[in-house]
Amino acid sequence: MEIQRKNILVAPLNWGLGHATRCIPIIKKLQELGFTPIIASDGEALQLLKLEFPHLKFLKLPSYTITYPKKGKNFRWKMVQNIPNMILAMRKERELVKKWIAEFKLHGIISDNRLGVYSPKVPSAFITHQLNVLTGSTTFFSTKIHQKIINKFTECWVPDVADEQNLSGKLGHLNLTDLKIKYIGPLSRFRKTDTAIKYDLLVLLSGPEPQRTILEEKLILELKNYAGKVIFVKGKMEQKQEFSQVENILFYNFMQSGELEKTINESELVLCRSGYTTIMDLAKLGKKAFFIPTPGQFEQEYLAEKFQKEGLIPFCNQEDFSIEKLNEVQNHKGLSNFKGEVNWQQLFSLFERE
Known part of the structure; x- marks a missing residue:
């Protein structure tokens, strides 16, 4: 039966x-x-x-x-x-x-x-x-x-x-x-793997509009002054996955879990919002990051300040970001997984x- x-x-x-x-x-x-x-x-x-x-x-x-x-x-x-x-x-x-x-x-x-x-x-x-x-x-x-x-x-x-x-x-x-x-x-959908680093920087966006688009446009301008290899995931859920290469930046509209897990593992540094789910994922994968909290969202601002005070991840406000700010990451430990x-x-x- x-x-x-x-x-x-x-x-x-x-x-x-x-x-x-x-x-x-x-x-x-x-x-x-x-x-x-x-x-x-x-x-x-x-x-x-x-x-x-x-x-x-x-x-x-x-x-x-x-x-x-x-x-x-x-x-x-x-x-x-x-x-x-x-x-x-x-x-x-x-x-x-x-x-x-x-x-x-x-x-x-x-x-x-x-x-x-x-x-x-x-x-x-x-x-x-x-x-x-x-x-x-x-x-x-x-x-x-x-x-x-x-x-x-x-x-x-x-x-x-x-x-x-x-x-x-x-x-x-x-x-x-x-x-x-x-x-x-x-909680994290990801697993840490010992993978060779392929990208200097992963830009990982998400969140409600219009702030997602505002940050996307700002970062594209700033990345013109960045010499490293970049993969840029826009966080736009659309019917079909699309990608394009523009100079040193590989753009994706979105990635599914398996592909994104591989990409984060292959990236030296992650530039993203300080959303709590992202923080859990970074901790699971033991990654260094730079946070740009969503303007006015008290939760993300609090979390970004918390991790900077603890010497783990630096952050700045959206309007203050410049690509040179990423140099601050080397003075921070990054996140590590909880046992x-x-x-x-x-x-x-x-x-x-x-």
């Missing part, structure tokens, strides 16, 4: 590609351990996961329609403007989840920052590295609201370690809390409850 595989809904937020990419190892492990992942998202996040797992079932969730301002100082106001769309999307998420539990016989839910993707009827895990949500002078209120939503889930999975030496700092660590937190260890692996069987035991 064939054993019935349990269906688990995996739903990453479509805000940049980081939430989707850090769900890749989770989806792979679910399959290895006998579960059937059903993936739900929207936009580029959904498109990326369809390329990675073409054999799986995909469902469409409503978009949070998150956009960034052209000027970082307007970030908080733009986020306030996005709130009505987010609330509407959360309501639609809850309606869809209720329907899907019955239709697809779901045994569990894993939501990566999808605030409305949970149910009291099945075990629901929420993935976040932001137990504290930094929003400047409104941090207290944004954090309280976020924690109230997290409490609706069965468990909260933080992709970091609980120790003092950690990746997320005050974002993912609280002094006192009644949240049901599990520190599961950093210990995610205990997947223990983690997924959440879905063994009847």
Whole structure:
């Protein structure tokens, strides 16, 4: 008699590609351990996961329609403007989840920052590295609201370690809390390999518009003064992969996991945003980097400052970047991997409850 595989809904937020990419190892492990992942998202996040797992079932969730301002100082106001769309999307998420539990016989839910993707009827895990949500002078209120939503889930999975030496700092660590937190260890879809260095610099972009394009255009101008061999991944999820060589720069619109893993391993230095998923990947691969945080995004600014203070990775603001800034990397240690692996069987035991 064939054993019935349990269906688990995996739903990453479509805000940049980081939430989707850090769900890749989770989806792979679910399959290895006998579960059937059903993936739900929207936009580029959904498109990326369809390329990675073409054999799986995909469902469409409503978009949070998150956009960034052209000027970082307007970030908080733009986020306030996005709130009505987010609330509407959360309501639609809850309606869809209720329907899907019955239709697809779901045994569990894993939501990566999808605030409305949970149910009291099945075990629901929420993935976040932001137990504290930094929003400047409104941090207290944004954090309280976020924690109230997290409490609706069965468990909260933080992709970091609980120790003092950690990746997320005050974002993912609280002094006192009644949240049901599990520190599961950093998540990365990549593996470190002993590969010969092929590129002097990898430029790795992602994130919502218009800031992704603004940085792309700035870096292309700056790289005219760079003599080394460059590979430039724009982070634009399109129907077809495209590449072109312009002088010393090889451009790609996007790469899938296997190709990107190989490229990062082959690169001496990575120039990128200070997004948390990127940080976990750099730590896994033990890479040196230079960070340019997204203007006005408090989380990325905090993380960039944290790693510079620790002597690991230098950074500068987007408007201040010049190619000469990369020389600062030689005075920093770079990131190294945290020991210990995610205990997947223990983690997924959440879905063994009847």
